Amino acid sequence: MDLPRPSKIVCVGRNYLEHARELGNELPERPLIFLKPPSSLVGDGDAVVLPPESERVEHEGEIAVVIGRRARHVPAPEAWDFVAGIAPLNDVTARDLQKTDGQWTRAKGFDTFCPIGKMVPLDSVDRDALEVVCRVNGEVRQHGRVGEMAFSIPQLIAYISGVMTLEPGDVIATGTPAGVSPLHDGDLVEVEIPGVGVVRNPVKHA
Numbered sequence: 001m002d003l004p005r006p007s008k009i010v011c012v013g014r015n016y017l018e019h020a021r022e023l024g025n026e027l028p029e030r031p032l033i034f035l036k037p038p039s040s041l042v043g044d045g046d047a048v049v050l051p052p053e054s055e056r057v058e059h060e061g062e063i064a065v066v067i068g069r070r071a072r073h074v075p076a077p078e079a080w081d082f083v084a085g086i087a088p089l090n091d092v093t094a095r096d097l098q099k100t101d102g103q104w105t106r107a108k109g110f111d112t113f114c115p116i117g118k119m120v121p122l123d124s125v126d127r128d129a130l131e132v133v134c135r136v137n138g139e140v141r142q143h144g145r146v147g148e149m150a151f152s153i154p155q156l157i158a159y160i161s162g163v164m165t166l167e168p169g170d171v172i173a174t175g176t177p178a179g180v181s182p183l184h185d186g187d188l189v190e191v192e193i194p195g196v197g198v199v200r201n202p203v204k205h206a
Contacts, residue, residue, distance in 0.1 A: 009036040015176075022173055036173070080154060088197055132193055187197035
């Protein structure tokens, strides 16, 4: 697939209550945002490569929003007007490095740590019925619905665009539901947004 070339990938941490709890955290008072580098992007069928620096790499299936036009200080009621489409995304994370570093850049930023599927235009999507499913070797590990988010997609766009200008093609990863688990050499990890698409990636050692 032709990979997107966003200027940035903005991710949201702890946006589902049960995922926050499974890692021993509470929901934040405001969206908790961080960045993944565009160099971490891979497409459907590309391998997720386990780096030697980490002993515990985990999947995080997410609903990704692709920005359609330049957005700055966007009010939440107008936020959907700035969205081009929706895509499945896997915010692959080196969990052990996330814990030891404190900062999340290294844990989230390795090459191949951001598989993304094909974007489906927003007008083809039931935005209120969006859900995400993550499977490893065919077994469902995660399942979350957009209505379970602590901060809705319009709230996220409003908040993030108040911090930084969002450019066309930029990606917002809206958070992962509970059920994260380790990935191992030889696994096949799939993130599906029903009605939108699937991104499937084999997992291998570096």
